[in-house]
Amino acid sequence: MNLRLRQHVPVALALISGLVMMACSTSHSADYPSESSDSRYPEQQKPVVYQAFTRLFGNKNSTNKPWGSMKENGVGKFADFSDKALSEIRALGVSHIWYTGVPHHATSTDYTQYSISLDDPDVIKGRAGSPYAVKDYYNVDPDLATDPAFRMQEFESLVKRTHANGMKVIIDIVPNHVARDYSPFKLPNGITALGEGDDTSVAYHRDNNFYYVPGSSFDVPAHSASFDPMGGAEHPLADGKFDESPAKWTGNGARSAQPDVNDWYETVKINYGVRPDGSYDFPALPADYATKPIDAHFAFWQDKSLPDSWYKMRDIALFWLDKGVDGFRFDMAEMVPVEFWSFLNASIKHENPDAFLLAEVYQPDRYRDYLHLGKMDYLYDKVGLYDSIKDVMQGSKDVSVIDNATNEVSDIADSMLHFLENHDEQRIASAPFAGNAERGKPALVVSALNSRAPFMLYFGQEVGEDGSEETGFGDPSRTTIFDYAGVPAHQRWMNEGAFDGGQLTAKEQALRTYYQHVLTIAAFHPAMQGGFQSLQQFIRTASDENSTYSFMRTLDKAPLVVISHFGDDTVTGAVDIPRRLFSDSVVASGINMVDLLNNEPVATRVDNGVISIKFSLAKNQSLILSTSAMK
Template identity: 45%
Template sequence: MKRRNFLILAALLPAVIAVAQPKANHSKTKKSMQSDPNHKLVIYQLLPRLFGNAKTVNKFYGSIEENGVGKFNDITDAGLQELKKMGFTHVWYTGVIEHATMTDYSAYGIHPDDPDVVKGRAGSPYAVKDYYDVDPDLAVDVKNRMAEYEALIKRTHTNGMQVLMDFIPNHVARTYHSDVMPAGVRNFGEDDDKTKSFDPKNDFYYIPGQPFKVPGGYNPGGDDFHSSLKDGHFDENPAKATGNDAFTASPSIDDWFETLKLNYGVDYANNRTGHFDPIPPVWQKMYDILNFWSNKGIDGFRCDMVEMVPVEFWAWVIPKLKETHPNLIFIGEAYNKNEYGHYLFKGHFDYLYDKVGLYDAIKRLVRNEGNATTWDINAVWNHDCKGMDAHMIRFMENHDEQRIASNDFAGNPWLAVPGMIVTATLNTGPVMIYFGQEVGEPATTAEGFSGADGRSSIFDYWGVPEHQKWLNNGKFDGGQLSEDQKNLRNFYSKLLNTVKDNEALSSGKFYELMIANEHNTGFNTRVYMYLRYTDKQKVLVISNFNRNEQHLNVKLPADLLQQLHVSGAVNFTDLLNGTSYRANDINNGLDITLPASSGVMLKF
């Protein structure tokens, strides 16, 4: 019903929509970023644990010895150069901070975790065990693990890219304890009054008088994993609330039972009343953590589940950090479109996830779902993200979402071509690719804790088979890829480099052409078309989500042609493959045939 009403309203709206620019009162960093003609962020997300692992055993619930694990040192100059050539400006290293695991590192002075509160043999990267340390799995020399990560940061910078890493603010592992925090910093919970369910001075929320109970039916590590600690019990009394806001001593197996909710001064039992003056201890501790990593040369943070943390904290911490690190980038994982404005303009985030908007719309179209139309894309920039569209980070895969090539999504990576073109070119905000996406990784198997769900597991030790063909035992030359995979990777490389380097696509204005063409030959609601332009460059983008060839006549309205000073015969060149097209009289439009599931980016 809402979509139908939007279509009626859309016909009444003006066709010209300029790319949203930051308001005058935005931060100086955001202003300078938006005024840079090449500010477009092109992000490559990778899990070091999976990225460099060349081992192909892939035993269900396999150990680190059996299935192997990628290391910081596996991400070599050669690998980084290949990413740079592909057009990436930033690398997001996911799962770097030390988290709870079933692998025993007690020989290195690291306290072992109770497997009853760990998900997967490797453990979740989002169950942080020590904010001031890195995952020992990722080090060749465990004692030298921080230096190996620092070397990776430097190596990434030397190869011309910036470094993003996770910041997980909402929750920590139940076994959290920092062994290496700076002098004067206190551990979370160390000073808590555990007799109170809530106190703004506490770091955690408590269930007084009740011990924690491990969810029934949980078999940590599978049948082959044995440990003296694997006994169905975990000593926590009183119990603490979980990261997904389960305020109970007996969380469900479907809850984030392995995590603890941090207390930012919000009293959930009393209408979420905020107690922010004086600032809660957690705020200062989190500032110290972010400052610690910023001082190591981190260029930005992808912040996990930002809506589970009060916007008042972000409004305090981000400007405070940017006083000393003015070029830091903050990307927020957000899902409530009604709150986007608060986190962007009050919370000072640079970018937010566009998952419930563009991602969901594109996924429906790529999957050829019956009710999907390209008007859903219009609804994103003209309604859900209106005035904020340039601050949305766009993607078709990440660690939380299903692989395009999986049967859970499209089953064929080439079906995503029109979606990726729109994802990368709709606006000036970042575009992100998840490692393995560019070679059609389908994630077809069950790895252990992560079942056969179309995702590459973040919980288990595993090799990523199609990605490993590009890895080619550390050569990073794609030596094992099929011709089809090489062609797919070339498509991504051409798309990303073009988006990054073309002025119209990286920083130009946007003109929607759907309404102007809805009565033209070949028009249907599974084709999307728009213009991106500056005074110097113009690119006509047309994406065909249909599973069959389309013959179109695409017209640019007379007022637009006048504005662009375009008339008569016009030659077009597809920036993706060099194909030429010609409109003998642009006033009569461009006749073009698009193959099934394809798109063009026509410079003229």
Template identity: 40%
Template sequence: MVKRIIYQMLPRYFGNVNGNCRPSGSLDENGCGKFSDITPAILERLRDELKITDIWYTGVLDHATTVSFPGKPSSSVAVVKGRAGSPYAVRDYFDIAPYLADNPEQRFEEFKELVKRTHEAGLKAIIDFVPNHVAREYASSYAAKERNLGADDDPSLGENDLNDFIYLPGEHLHLPECVPGYDDYHEYPAKVTGNNCYSAYPSVNDWYDTVKLNYGSRHTGTWDKMAEIISFWAAAGIDGFRCDMVEMVPVAFFAWLIPKVKTEAGRDISFIAEVYGMSRYKEYSDAGFDLLYDKSGLYDTLRGICTSVMPASGITRNWQMLGELQPKMLNFLENHDEQRIASGFFCGDARKSYAALYVSLMFNDAAFMIYSGQEYGERGMDEEGFSGRDGRSTIYDFWSVGSLRRALTGQSTGEENAVYEKYVSLLASLAASKALSHGKTFDLCYANYGNPGFDPGRHFAFLKYCPGELKLVAANFSGLDTEMAIRIPAHAFEYFSIPETPGLNSKTPVCIKTGAWDGAISDLI
């Protein structure tokens, strides 16, 4: 069984090789990536070298933007974040962002060609589903069976099951005064803002470019309209949906939607939940989600260890809390919401995350996600525009990401090549080993407390087993090269139903060398 490896790609910047971008520059000045930049050769390289199984095409739906196209006027500047706009302020759920196409009037056809290329490479195509909110100026020209969101609303009712949006009757919307054009934008009555801001005065830190959808207290028209959107894209060949901020939408909606879509599609359609409350993981798993973000679990734990604010033994605690949900997790070290590993806000050097990579990739049976540029050690330290220099690659501006640009033009630095080769090597090891990809796991940390050859504060080790194959994986979160002497308890042999031997037993520690911030794999059987 192949381990699922998802590659998150923002086409807006993936293919943009303009090395002279201007902060807050326009589309004409800075350019942007196109669907056509994602060639068969690129898809095959992702498949063959990084062992990618799925590509999450982020930001392809038509969203609020300052750029106008024939039949698609620009959005009001006051409700657009940055020049390009947030991909999560969707203004037409049945359309594609025009700027991603070589011919904007053929954008849907060009996107379908990309999906076709993806499938021809043996990969699956995932897009975003943003169920909680839409752009403030949402309007769709698609002749949907269901009426447009909000078309039949009665704003005087405020929060009512008959409405798709939630209104603040009698109040005008007042956008933050620091927002360009704030006093030229009029909304009456004001709608509740996307992040549950029930105020007519959203702040600059609120999702002021969006409005919240109303799912009501029972099955409402909003449910049917959102289901039609998912069915539309499934019919267009999409294989999965990364569902944004699911905790802001009733679980009952997903429990109804997911089996409905899978049954109607007659094929495998996957649903990935962006969920943060660990106490709610089981709830969303039971609702039918195939994968759940483990941001608040393993990601936060590994980040804390890498930045020396948590001991490596914290991995054990997170693993125990997940229990039987392990295979439902989506592990990652980066995504568009989080700071780049190599940024000055995190590790400062991608190589300092190698130990975390071994754990996130191999410790459990969870799927793993790579954010484009991560495989080259992208630093995310440009000051692109809307959000400034924050250690992230902008999702609001037209920009070119340095490490990706250099990789696409054959100009990667020695350090970028080294990081890439590390990813290629580890993913190849994973793909070649049933034990590493889907074997049973045995955590060795508890058996090595008090062991002078093992520091549970900075070291972590585990076994991976399948019949005929036993691997020892060690992760060194310290800044020193080390040789660990790892005890394997008798219980591990019992758990895997393998005998102790003179060369491998519970009395003789296994020695394994690792570099600083790195990991190592040893074949024991």
């Protein structure tokens, strides 16, 4: 994504200061800027992504019965994302909403009255089912519609509302696997379903969409005697059996006709022309394409004979672009060949050059292949920055690991999306993580501000959701993705659909205000387009230096200095910054620093080529300092 700075930086900075002060006085404001050509508004300086688990977001039911049905525990709808809800999300500086769980996935809920086939709970995880076991890529999940007969129309209306509120839409595509019983309801003209026409007599054929275990029928995994896929409720297909002959390989690559209970047994793996021995049955992408533009990648694949799955997944992505979707989050992208991503992403960008392409990849030694050869825009910075910050928050590592993680991806830093929570990770406030949402404050400041890369916020994180509910298949500490459930702290902010925080506690309200302050700066401050400079070597403290982290975002007229304290005790000290890191115009202004979080001045001193900034930070406190060039 190409984000340009406005020419009148001081004017934009003054507005940033005003926006932060607006956030200080109110926890919600529809007056925050949207992506607009209006010259009063600064441009979005970097993407801020809001991940909303769509099924849970708008659910007002607080019953949370373990293994409860949709009727018992309730479910959120597309319609719950009202203009008010969307404007409040936008007020957090959000530029993109990732609506998680939109494509139709397998569920134990009966929708046969809408001519949707009944799914077998023996190959479903939870009563609601995993959104990553997609049953039909050409429709949306019926749970999410007020009227399931018009579910696609309701989604299209949500896309329009999101755009009207100044944000773009991201949905999931799960390229590696689909539901065990993949069965589209109605396909577009000229499109055939995955698996249709496969030669099931062989384990592998280049143009088969799935892998098979010839001569063997599928056996349901051997669960413990106490396991019940319906949690005690009745279902006509819950008999410990599932008819699949021959058996297909399981989504995580397990090749047995009876996968293990820890395998992704509810899914089957898609074949992209990777033979069972691991060799490739498609053309190699020349290494020099790592430096070639996206249109060269598009041209490269036009005259090639490719596996059938490549074309089917391309058609799926283009279908959603036609629905107004602005980008995709690709699940477990590293389980699919890089060459396929070159083909798919070039096809997507050919249709929409501004499409937002985010991939889940956990192998650092492959990051650059997926970015440069696979043409992803962004990857999760999970193994590096997220894991490092989590270690610091838990007290097992000192803050030096943050610089280590940052340095390891310095050449691709702009492409490494940052986050502190998502649907796969523990909630910050959960006991196994930090046990207190307040401990996430310094982590938020560091993660959101230390690069030009996008920052992602998981719904409920901003009000301290702790994920402690025992809802069924899902484990506490992570908000469930398998069950029908309510999300308590988020529901208090939602306030029966008013989306005004009316039921939040004072601490929850203050936390959301803090998130709004920080993310407004991340979204709109011009320094986000500046460079990164660690200041760790310049910190002086009277006590422990291993829990205080400082860095600078350099921009000639609008630098930011950030100091965050992860320790439990108050720390006092100074950061002695070399004069060379500030521009002449900033030095000439006297280096008067103000904390953007509370608009209070911070003591500075210029002496012998060093700008010294004194600080005293309490537990979990940060300073986000800007210069008087703002005024």
